[in-house]
């Protein structure tokens with residue numbers, strides 16, 4: 305039996321919806337399914353304006369354009385993240401300034417942000433790792449004090465909350481992902497959440513190739529024209545139709561993922577007490593969405609042994625980010641603030657376990673095999 309690390313879940317109505325989009329005679333972007341996805345996201349997150357995009361990456365690129373970043377401007381962010389967090393800003397000529405993460409949540413260490421601010425700093429881009437919120441009150445206060453914008457990379461954060469507020473609804477702008485590895489999916493897909501009302505109109509323009517096409521379709525202008533820079537960031541109705549079906553089942557998906565997460569967490573408790581590993585930390589004022597279940601093992605050698613042995617048993621487990629500050633492009637385009645000790649250590653020690661809807665039937669097996677491997681002492 306092989307158990308993959310991820311298996312994209314179909315709720316059932318995706319293909320019906322795609323057939324409906326075709327019957328509607330509207331396959332390009334911003335048709336009825338896209339509008340219903342926007343309304344759903346706005347209602348569920350409380351954001352001012354939600355706009356579907358091709359990916360979270362595309363939404364982050366839109367955010368970087370919206371902030372009018374100039375070459376040499378600095379954006380503070382963690383190094384322990386996906387490349388798109390940094391790439392979106394580097395494409396504008398901006399410089400990612402990497403700061404260390406907290407050893408508990410693995411999110412940006414808010415206590416290091418203020419020291420990293422220079423006269424060139426324009427924004428802070430936070431990443432809610434594993435769908436667990438960053439310390440947003442502190443981060444928003446620092447941003448307000450220094451006149452900085454905050455972008456939330458909430459790729460992993462749909463349905464998670466911080467002090468009762470949806471992730472993605474707190475910063476000036478936020479990006480969600482519906483990539484097939486995320487909780488709610490459309491293959492490739494994402495959304496920009498615009499919380500700052502002053503940025504809504506320009507966000508629509510940037511998404512429509514720099515034209516005021518959205519205003520034209522609402523009858524607010526009598527012809528549409530090129531008014532700003534932009535690109536094609538809107539997905540087809542086929543993607544929105546698929547996503548709309550997933551949205552209908554999103555609560556059920558989250559509930560099933562949470563049940564799997566909770567079982568892993570209970571199972572790993574005695575292993576943690578026994579000093580074999582460390583479990584994820586979720587602060588009391590954060591509700592997470594069971595995006596990921598990870599373990600922090602003792603060291604790189606132990607993690608490598610674990611991954612190899614799990615693979616040999618047919619179970620897909622994977623490590624996560626190579627820190628951006630140690631990657632070739634990160635070194636060329638970014639700089640670090642201080643020593644990124646927790647980033648490096650986490651990158652070496654973290655392993656993610658399979659977590660997908662349908663894993664319920666195999667989870668006992670995964671835990672048994674993992675426990676057997678973890679219980680074996682390393683070869684001398």
Ligand SMILES: *Cc1c(COP(=O)(O)O)cnc(C)c1O
Pocket residue numbers: 358359360361362385386388389431457459460480481482483492493494
């Ligand atoms: C998945 C992910 C992205 C990229 O999402 P895409 O939709 O594939 O572009 C960006 N940032 C983080 C933190 C992610 O986990």
